[in-house]
Amino acid sequence: MSDGSLTEVARLTEVAEWYREFVLYTRNVSPLYAELAEGVANDRDVLTLLLELPEQKRQPNLLFAAVRHVAGTPSDYAQFRSILFSRRETVVATMLARRTQTNEPGRCAAVYPLLAALPQPVALLEVGASAGLCLLPDRYAYEYNGVPAGAAQSPLMIPCRVEGVWTHPTTAVEVAWRAGIDVNPLSVTDPDDRRWLETLIWPGQDERVRRLDRALAVARHDPPRVVRGDLNERLADVAAEAPEHATLVVFHTSVLCYLSAADRQRFVEQVRRLGAHWISQEESGVAPSVTADLPELASDEDPMVVLALDGRAVALTAPHGGLIRWLEPADPSAS
Ligand SMILES: C[S@@+](CC[C@H](N)C(=O)[O-])C[C@H]1O[C@@H](n2cnc3c(N)ncnc32)[C@H](O)[C@@H]1O
Secondary structure, X not given: OOHHHHHHHHHHHHHHHHHHHHHHHHOOOOHHHHHHHXXXXXXXXXXXXXXXXXXHHOOHHHHHHHHHHHHOOOOOHHHHHHHHHHOHHHHHHHHHHOOXXXXXXXXXXXXXXXXXXXXXXXXXXXXXXXXXXXXXXXXOEEEEOOEEEEOOOOOOEEEEEEEOOOOOOOOOOOEEEEEEXXXXXXXXXXXXXXXXXXXXXXXXXXXHHHHHHHHHHHHHHOOOOEEEOOHHHHHHHHHOOOOOOOEEEEEEEOOXXXXXXXXXXXXXXXXXXXXXXXXXXXXXXXXXXXXXOOOOOOOOOOOOEEEEEOOEEEEEEOOOOOEEEEOOOOOHHHO
């Protein structure tokens, strides 16, 4: 085997591993996506097709959403594969034109208690905001272990199970100003963007589709402002617009994984220089400075993401909301 083909095998294996990892994320919540991801991981033809795309375009969620956008939801792997190869050009064009921009308002349930604990009002700056649905945490209602919080009259109620020692939010979050930044802002009023947002939700997650519809209904009345641009390029000038009397909070959920390690580091340094509060909800490992020393998850457990305040991990959360597991407060006498 030549060096060239060895490299090819290594690259195929890397993409296959990405799809195997996606099986872990989906196996308990979207059996069809788990089946498709397992199928791709073992299918050299599909892996080869993926290798022809830029790295960021090889994501499982993007491939599966593109196929569904083009031809509806396949019933199984055989049908998925047949659509992919019979409509290859259209599927690939969709993957190149679109991005993984899942906008999940359920993630607000984890951010809300942290916001409520800060001096009010707050100025919210979300980077990687997609359509801006997570910029409206004050316009949704929540139930934490059945106990209400947030905007009681909201058409969207987000239930959330809570484990560990924590304080129920008793103060309402008051937002004085809000803005988002995204390389490709989606519009809450554009029918094609709305359809893409829905297609990004995994098959079988009907509750998430209902939640998206309700959040879009809330947002349509007064759409959040999302500025187009790279988060590192726009952070300082958009932050400068925030009113001085409000507590500036920069936050992001499921965004840093799309940045190179150097850009993540640059972003963290910029946020620290701003002197703003900083809330992040990201996969373990994407921001190593906030994920060190986390407890290992059992191998049969669903993956969790890390919720952090000002660079300190405070909880593990379910990737699309619904569960917060607060970490033990650090013992100051331990050091
Ligand atoms: C998976 S979505 C998450 C959206 C939203 N934060 C949520 O949790 O619902 C990631 C978003 O980050 C945006 N994004 C990725 N890289 C970016 C960058 N360098 N600058 C600005 N936005 C970026 C994408 O366009 C996308 O809308």
